[in-house]
Amino acid sequence: MQPDPRMAQRPPEPTWWWFLVPLFTCGYGTFLMVLIGGRRLRSRFHTIAAFGYLAATLGLCAGVSFYSSSRSQGQPDSEGTWVVALLMLIYVVGIVHTAVVASRVRWAAATGPTGPQVPVMPYPVPMPQEDPALAAARWRARRREEARQLQASQPALASELLIGRPDLPHRQYDDGGLIDVNHVSAEWIAGGLQLDLSLADQIVAAREARGGFSTPDELVVYCDGITPERLALFRDRLIFIPR
Known part of the structure; x- marks a missing residue:
């Protein structure tokens, strides 16, 4: 059965919700969404940025652990400044970055997918039904x-x-x-x-x-x-x- 060409181009996948991932994970999911967007767009910049967010997230985890240890020992909390900076980077900047990447992915899908395209099968041209007797006579x-x-x-x-x-x-x-x-x-x-x-x-x-x-x-x-x-x-x- 020939596929319907009207179904060949699938509607763009919704990406409006991507920014919710870093929002509700306090920025810890930023690197994942930016990485997905970078792979969809085949963008080296966004892919490198995603690994940058991953490094910042790991640094934030280490900083929070170190900051908590320092507070428990009564040491001055000078480390809190760069911990807050990392948090703002992966949270606020990450939310904005994710929203931008999501919009670009949605736009690319609407104007022309960057991945393998679904082949469009044309409608079969209806062939006139020839009378079997006429076909046999012409063959002879x-x-x-x-x-x-x-x-x-x-x-x-x-x-x-x-x-x-x-x-x-x-x-x-x-x-x-x-x-x-x-x-x-x-x-x-x-x-x-x-x-x-x-x-x-x-x-x-x-x-x-x-x-x-x-x-x-x-x-x-x-x-x-x-x-x-x-x-x-x-x-x-x-x-x-x-x-």
Whole structure:
């Protein structure tokens, strides 16, 4: 089943909620969202920034631990300044950075995805339903033309294939219904061309009297029952192999 091309381009993934991750994690999730955005955008800057946030987060964890240890020992809390600075970096700046990255990811998805695109399958062009009988008739006409060309270019091969000789047994080549008027009997002429047997007998008699025909028009000249209009009905089924 062909996929619907209207479903080929998926709507952009919503990214408005990305800033909520650093907001509700106090900045600890900033590096993750910036890293995801950097990979989506294939941006080296945002990817490096994400690892910078990760380093700042690890530094903040170490600073908080060191600051807590210093406070418990009664030491001055001079370290609190840079701890607060790191917290502001990964929290406030991280929220803004995440929101910017999210908007760029959303815009890139709407205007043209940077990743592998979903292939668009066009609607199949409806083919007109051809009548089986008409298709078979056209196929036989093509076979007759091919067999006639083969007889003209390679008569020895055509003789081996028994072109125009449906009366002979063991014939395997399908010539599309050609009738060799110079060789088949009156019964085969009548059956192959849908003629009365009396008219087929007349054709055979004229053939024997003249030693064979060479063109279809000779049938009109030497056979009283064959008119040009009637000849046109089966002209393409005739072949005249020399005797």
